[in-house]
Amino acid sequence: MTASETMHYIQSFQKGGKPVHDLSRIRALLEELGNPQDSIRAVHIAGTNGKGSVVAFCAAAATTAGFRTGTLTSPFIRHYTDRIQIDGNDISMDALCRFCEQVKACAVSADCSQFEITFAIALLWFVEEKCDLVILETGIGGLLDATNIIRNPLVCAITSISFDHMAILGDTLSKIAAQKAGIIKPGCPVVLSSDNPMDVTCLVQETALQKRAPLTIPAMTDCQILSETLESTTFQYRNFAYTLHMPGRHQVYNALTAIEVIRFLGMHGFLISAAQIQQAFGKVQVPARTQILQREPLILLDGGHNQAGVSALCDLLKHTGKHPIHGICGMITTKDYHTACNILRETLDTVFCVDDFLPSAVPAEALAACFEGYADAKAAPDFETALREASAMAVQDGGMVVICGSLYLASEALQNDGILSKDNPML
Incomplete structure (x- = not known):
């Protein structure tokens, strides 16, 4: 074969x-x-x-x-x-x-x-x-x-x-x-x-x-x-x-x-x-587990997609993260994305919602609505646009970018040539 x-x-x-x-x-x-x-x-x-x-x-x-x-x-x-x-x-x-x-x-x-x-x-x-x-x-x-x-x-x-x-x-x-x-x-x-x-x-x-x-x-x-x-x-x-x-x-x-x-x-x-x-x-690094992709500006990738996983990410960001935090968020319809968003919206300052990484992704507009009244959220046309805009904001205000919400989104990020960084030996 x-x-x-x-x-x-x-x-x-x-x-x-x-x-x-x-x-x-x-x-x-x-x-x-x-x-x-x-x-x-x-x-x-x-x-x-x-x-x-x-x-x-x-x-x-x-x-x-x-x-x-x-x-x-x-x-x-x-x-x-x-x-x-x-x-x-x-x-x-x-x-x-x-x-x-x-x-x-x-x-x-x-x-x-x-x-x-x-x-x-x-x-x-x-x-x-x-x-x-x-x-x-x-x-x-x-x-x-x-x-x-x-x-x-x-x-x-x-x-x-x-x-x-x-x-x-x-x-x-x-x-x-x-x-x-x-x-x-x-x-x-x-x-x-x-x-x-x-x-x-x-x-x-x-x-x-x-x-x-x-x-x-x-x-x-x-x-x-x-x-x-x-x-x-x-x-x-x-x-x-x-x-x-x-x-x-x-x-x-x-x-x-x-x-x-x-x-x-x-x-x-x-x-x-x-x-x-x-x-x-000391050598173990599993892809998409609170993984640093880039340091200037700081870009963090996390594949946590359920209540416990998202809570662990937010706990880490609250204690050790740089602020403001600009999120790129994508989730799939088979997960409890409403609960995940309720947790994330207490930590993220801005959110770019994406849905181009998987057919079963929650529509970006619907996902952005889950953050209404908390983080400044909007639907992005695609992942690359979200990454570009979030990175520009982090450069300007000294904050960080967090890509989160789904292992499928994490996989997309790791396979995206535009996110490769020489200071990340895993890529």
Whole structure:
């Protein structure tokens, strides 16, 4: 298969696929492929926000310690292959095509999702490349997510849980948490992020108890924030200091979750020292997670798109941001954009609303109306115009530009040549 044939085949499936009530669909596909999921040693991570960061922290530490480490994340940000990596390197297009051809040769149900196809391809690559460790991020939920076909993970982790994908997962935090907690396996250690509300914590505790799964919740009393800027955050946890270059208090919670996951990995022979963790964490930068794109004028990119994600961004900006703050905001209709705007409008001074990044984007005029009476908002004809005008304002008044509201908008920004900056090594 050629690259275009491969992408056409993958995209011929719906993003979400037909709703599932069990794992029989992915099980049938993987059985035809020889059950590659049974040949890997895995860490399984679920949650609403923070999954990608915890994956990145754990993978960087394992790679630094010399373990060949595969990762599967969702969605892709810059290009399709960046969701499947080994030691931080994307799967090659040649490998993607070759493994996609293997999948296509199976009796694949037309009801499958793009994620299920991608998951199968990733597993085949991880097995062929003899990964020592594979860190899997769930697509949506956990209980009925394709990745939950993994029977005996070494350790599970559940990050921050909040409202998102409610049509699929449920309309209360308890219902959503029940889906996320579905990844907990009998006797398997589980780490729960300490920034979860009490009802979520209680539900996870009950599930872990029922399955006799040892539960760890990092103690914030053992953590001290030493410094916090838009550039980095330094904290101390159990007598060791760590510096993160993904700013925000929420990343500290993610790092603590990762540290505890790594501790359990040590019980399975994956010995990773505190020095290696410190070194690895200092290098982790996940695209579109409060990412600085440019410093003069300051342009910040954030893909947070739900209540918790947007709140974390605003908390960071209130404490460490430059003012005034000129926002470029785009959201999609399947998210609770009204709540997100209610949070953002307390922090942004001006807002340029855009809708040219995705067909399902909220119309720019409708989005601008959500900021009425608070921030000075208007609909922009396109993203490039919004970026140009917001940047000019930041130059004039010494403020900053924040691109926010959607991972899809973040992806558009990262692929826009006009935003490339020599002082951003990630681009």
